[in-house]
Amino acid sequence: MRNYITMKSRALCPCCMEHQPWQMIWLRSCKANPLNNEIRELLKLLSKPNLKALLSVHDTVAQKNYDPILPPMPDNIDDDEDSVKIIRLVKNREPLGATIKRDEHTGAVIVARIMRGGAADRSGLIHVGDELKEVNGIPVDDKKPEEIIQILSQSQGAITFKIIPSVKEENTSKEGKIFMKALFDYDPTDDKAIPCKEAGLPFMKGDILQIMSQDDATWWQAKLEGDANPRAGLIPSKHFQERRLALRKSDVPVQPLKISNRKISGFRRSFRLSRKDRKTNKTMYECKKSDQYDTADVPTYEEVAKYKRQQNEKYRLVVLVGPVGVGLNELKRKLLISDTQHYGVTVPHTTRPRRNQESDGVEYTFISKHLFETDVQNNKFIEYGEYKNNYYGTSIDSVRSVLAKNKVCLLDVQPHTVKHLRTLEFKPFVIFIKPPSIERLRETRKNAKIISSKDERGAAKPFQEEDFQEMIKSAQIMESQYNHLFDKVIVNDDLTTAYNELKTTFDKLEREAFWVPVSWVHS
Ligand SMILES: Nc1ncnc2c1ncn2[C@@H]1O[C@H](COP(=O)(O)OP(=O)(O)OP(=O)(O)O)[C@@H](O)[C@H]1O
Numbered sequence: 001m002r003n004y005i006t007m008k009s010r011a012l013c014p015c016c017m018e019h020q021p022w023q024m025i026w027l028r029s030c031k032a033n034p035l036n037n038e039i040r041e042l043l044k045l046l047s048k049p050n051l052k053a054l055l056s057v058h059d060t061v062a063q064k065n066y067d068p069i070l071p072p073m074p075d076n077i078d079d080d081e082d083s084v085k086i087i088r089l090v091k092n093r094e095p096l097g098a099t100i101k102r103d104e105h106t107g108a109v110i111v112a113r114i115m116r117g118g119a120a121d122r123s124g125l126i127h128v129g130d131e132l133k134e135v136n137g138i139p140v141d142d143k144k145p146e147e148i149i150q151i152l153s154q155s156q157g158a159i160t161f162k163i164i165p166s167v168k169e170e171n172t173s174k175e176g177k178i179f180m181k182a183l184f185d186y187d188p189t190d191d192k193a194i195p196c197k198e199a200g201l202p203f204m205k206g207d208i209l210q211i212m213s214q215d216d217a218t219w220w221q222a223k224l225e226g227d228a229n230p231r232a233g234l235i236p237s238k239h240f241q242e243r244r245l246a247l248r249k250s251d252v253p254v255q256p257l258k259i260s261n262r263k264i265s266g267f268r269r270s271f272r273l274s275r276k277d278r279k280t281n282k283t284m285y286e287c288k289k290s291d292q293y294d295t296a297d298v299p300t301y302e303e304v305a306k307y308k309r310q311q312n313e314k315y316r317l318v319v320l321v322g323p324v325g326v327g328l329n330e331l332k333r334k335l336l337i338s339d340t341q342h343y344g345v346t347v348p349h350t351t352r353p354r355r356n357q358e359s360d361g362v363e364y365t366f367i368s369k370h371l372f373e374t375d376v377q378n379n380k381f382i383e384y385g386e387y388k389n390n391y392y393g394t395s396i397d398s399v400r401s402v403l404a405k406n407k408v409c410l411l412d413v414q415p416h417t418v419k420h421l422r423t424l425e426f427k428p429f430v431i432f433i434k435p436p437s438i439e440r441l442r443e444t445r446k447n448a449k450i451i452s453s454k455d456e457r458g459a460a461k462p463f464q465e466e467d468f469q470e471m472i473k474s475a476q477i478m479e480s481q482y483n484h485l486f487d488k489v490i491v492n493d494d495l496t497t498a499y500n501e502l503k504t505t506f507d508k509l510e511r512e513a514f515w516v517p518v519s520w521v522h523s
Contacts, residue, residue, distance in 0.1 A: 036055055046236040061383065067368075084133070085366050087125045087161045096120050096152060098315070100132060100145050107365070108132075109140050110146065111166075116176075116198060116212035116221050117230030130167025130360055173353070179225060180210040181515060183299035183484040184245075186235060190464065194221065194234060201233025205484060208515055209235065241300040248345065293340070299484045308513035314403045316509065317426040320412040322433035323474035325450045325467055327492040328412045334499050335410060335506075344407035346398035349375075352390035383417055399426065406508065415482040424520045428511055432486040435475050436493035441468040444493060474522070487514070 008217055045051060089096075097118015105109050109132040120126045132140050135151050136159060143151075152159065188200020201222055203209060208225035212232040218240045221232035236244075309316060322328050335343050350364045351372050362367050367375075371390045376384060384393030394411070402409035403426075413421070421428045441463075449460035450467050483489075488505050492498040 001310045005147075020483050076449070082165055085125075085130075085163050085165050087123075087163065088158050089119070089123055089125070089161070090158050091119070091155060094200065094231075097199075097334070098126060099146060099199060101195075102145060107141075109143070109145065111163075112195070113216060113219070113221070113234075114214075114233075116232035118225070118232070122230075126163070127162070127166055131164040131166070132161065133164060133356050134160075134162035140424075154443050176210060176212055178214070179236075179304050179515070180209045180211055180222070180301035181304045181484075182207045182209055182301060188234065191236070193236070193240075195232065199234045201235050203235070209301070238301050242298050245298045245300065259501075261361070262493065302484075304515040304519040305518045306513040307516040307521050314406070317399060317403065317421065317428040318408055318410050318506075318509075319418055319428045319430045320410065321415045321418065321430060321478065321486070322412075322492075323435065323471045323478065325471050326433050326435050326475070326500070327495065328433055329451070330495065330501055331492065332412065333503055334495075336501065339513065341409060343410055344402040345393050345400055345410050346403060348398070349381075349384075349395055350390060350395045350481045352388075352392075380506060382411075382421065383413055398506060415478050415485070418482065418485045422517065427516060427520050429487050430485055431505065432479065433498070434479070434489055434491045435468075435471045437471055438468050438492050441471065444495075 021171065039509065062297060095227055097115035098120040098258045099112045100109055101112040111126055111130045111132065114121045114126060114128055133142060135148060136155060138151060140148050148456055182203050185205050186196050186203050188194050188202055191200065194200050209222040210225050211220055211222050213221040218237055219234045220237045223232050311436055312479055320328050320332065332345065336345065347361060347365055349372065350369060351369045352367045358364065375381060375395065380395050380397065381393040384391060398410060399409055419429055445463045448463055450463050451460045490498055490501050
């Protein structure tokens with residue numbers, strides 16, 4: 001696109017006279033005359049090769065003959081219209097990248113927004129708030145915005161705008177420096193509220209959006225991070241999206257996690273791996289508050305920044321989430337035995353009496369019921385529960401103690417707990433372990449036993465069809481309600497493949513930068 005501007009004031013533009021020869025003449029005349037210090041310094045500067053090169057570039061640009069040749073400027077501009085600006089843009093197939101509206105009070109046609117990186121923005125000649133008077137000589141005062149858009153879309157080549165420039169300064173200081181992780185899917189063609197569907201930017205949950213403008217409180221402008229296309233698109237602002245989601249939410253019932261009345265505990269026990277006794281390894285506890293997902297906050301966007309762990313920093317906490325029986329403990333066990341120095345798990349607390357072969361702080365940290373209850377009151381547990389009249393729980397300090405040994409702490413929790421772990425201190429990396437299709441579950445788990453489901457003698461039972469169904473349904477609910485918290489999803493189909501994917505993820509976590517909430521980076 002080629003453009004030029006004519007105003008009452010002369011615009012700055014490269015002037016087509018060769019500066020280098022002029023510079024030489026001037027230098028010679030200066031040398032012939034007595035020099036003061038400033039002239040001497042100026043001569044020195046003008047003799048520098050970089051300044052000479054700059055002037056040479058200027059001359060080249062000024063002499064260049066750009067195509068297409070623009071038609072002459074209209075000469076019937078009213079001399080009294082001091083602030084009128086005539087702009088001529090040559091339009092190719094690309095949209096102009098601007099929206100217009102009618103001012104409610106004055107009735108004037110106003111430029112409502114300029115899409116960042118679009119044609120109008122790149123021209124630098126049209127600004128938000130400019131009043132549109134004419135398009136190609138046609139007065140627009142009495143036209144509806146749709147009619148003006150029609151004129152624009154039918155125009156080919158040069159378009160002349162007569163506008164009254166706005167006096168408002170735009171705030172561009174933070175533009176392009178804010179990144180948001182999308183916590184919902186967005187399709188502008190489905191959005192009745194968007195002022196211009198064509199200008200909308202579709203995105204998916206988990207996408208990183210570079211926010212180009214927040215000038216409008218309802219419609220932000222954004223680009224998908226890493227997208228080479230410079231033109232921004234419209235997206236609903238955080239505030240607007242939260243408001244309308246909150247309104248919609250009141251109609252949608254929250255889906256409970258408990259999907260059958262089967263007599264299984266159904267709750268993840270993070271404790272098995274830290275026990276030595278195989279029998280006690282099968283003990284389970286029922287976690288409090290776990291029979292229903294909490295209503296998570298209205299998820300819209302989360303401001304994020306890139307973060308890479310430094311050598312001297314503690315490892316990020318690795319949180320594993322998944323439905324009962326999906327294979328979390330199997331994957332954790334494989335990781336632990338692959339490198340006991342590098343990976344660690346927490347030691348749980350219990351109020352049950354210590355058995356002979358057990359040592360305090362190894363299988364469990366043994367504490368009194370009274371102390372346990374006090375710790376619960378003081379929010380010292382990430383999760384806790386009761387089993388056969390004894391409490392079991394994972395304390396925050398037990399995570400700290402693994403991290404303090406400079407190990408990667410592997411922790412499996414229920415998904416609603418994740419949001420409490422998302423702190424600057426732990427910077428958790430959350431991995432959702434997902435079951436494969438029911439057909440693949442039947443094939444791969446033919447000989448496997450579901451440890452949380454026991455027979456009359458207390459032994460683990462082979463997987464039943466309903467275990468698979470429950471696993472899939474529970475995974476779907478987890479994913480629909482909590483996937484905005486997952487950094488990575490791994491399908492545990494073939495065990496070795498899932499394990500290798502987990503290992504690769506850990507390697508990347510140590511080598512590469514990841515998007516994290518901005519508060520974890522700029523504390
Ligand atoms: N990909 C797989 N292929 C075949 N068997 C598997 C696979 N993953 C796990 N298993 C088996 O499934 C059973 C359940 O696995 P595991 O105990 O790790 O599940 P879990 O998610 O920790 O369940 P729970 O919540 O009951 O502890 C185990 O016998 C395990 O060996």
